[in-house]
Amino acid sequence: MxxxxxxxxxxxxxxxxxxxxxxxxxxxxxxxxxxxxxxxVEEAPRAEPLQWKRAAAFEADLHAALELDRSSGCREVDRVPCGAVHLVALGGNDPLGIAQYEPVAEPLATTPLTVDRMVLGACANRVALDAEGAPRVFDRVDLGAAALAPADPAVRAQTEALYRRLLRRDATDEELAIVAELAEGLSARDWALAACFAIGTTTENVLF
Incomplete structure (x- = not known):
């Protein structure tokens, strides 16, 4: 040709x-x-399905973000780590205790409540530790303040730090504004707990 x-x-x-x-x-x-x-010529590949961040990984990431361990993180009746009590609901399995040799395939009906419990307990303990001693996580705001204003630069700075710790990324302006609104009418300590809980319980922190 x-x-x-x-x-x-x-x-x-x-x-x-x-x-x-x-x-x-x-x-x-x-x-x-x-x-x-x-x-x-070729269709785009299908998106990979989301994966459930199960017991050990979820607990380890949460503790690393808030600089805690099993002795200082969430504990039931202040004695047993929450991760051990709620192992099955978090996607783990217990072959010795209950002869469960395989983990559940999907999250249970109690899994969202368990995630809330884990994050709330860890956040509450971190806030208490930072309020009583040298702050390691909540070091942008004065935890002794009786009130905070949503427009306070310290609120924005602390929110940015929490996003980087818990979700390992920068927050968007919209996300920063939403978390800042939580400061209205709250003490610094209460806002710190609410902000930590709100960010730590997003689906982004539970799935990957």
Whole structure:
């Protein structure tokens, strides 16, 4: 096949793809409106399904974000780590205690409540530790303040720090505004707990 013939075929295919018809000849009118670009050769791959961040991973990430461990994190009746008490609901399994050799395939009806309990307990303990000693997480606000204003720069700075710790990313302006609204009418200590709980219980922190 001659080079000129090959080039003509390529141009014809390109014109048909973009304009829906053959190239115009002399004296022909304008081409019809193009129907659109050609379909991609290959379809985009399907999005990977979300994965459940199960017991050990969820507890480890939460403790790392708030600089806690099992002795200082969430504990039931101040004696047993919440992760051990709610192991099954968090997606773990207990082959020795209850002869459960495989974890549940999907979150249980009690899983959301368990996540709330874990995060609330961990956040409450971190706030208490920071209020009573040298703050390690809540160091942008004065936890002894009787009231905070949503527009306080310290509120924004603390929220940004919590997003980076708990979700490992920067917060959007909209997210910062929503968390700042929680400060209205609250003491610094109560707001710190509410902000930590709100960010730590988002689906983004439970799924990946």
């Amino acid at each position: 001659r080079p000129t013939t090959t080039l003509s075929l390529a141009l014809f295919a390109l014109a048909a793809c973009r304009g829906g018809g053959a190239p115009m000849g002399p004296g022909e009118g304008p081409p019809p409106e193009p129907p659109g670009e050609c379909a991609p």
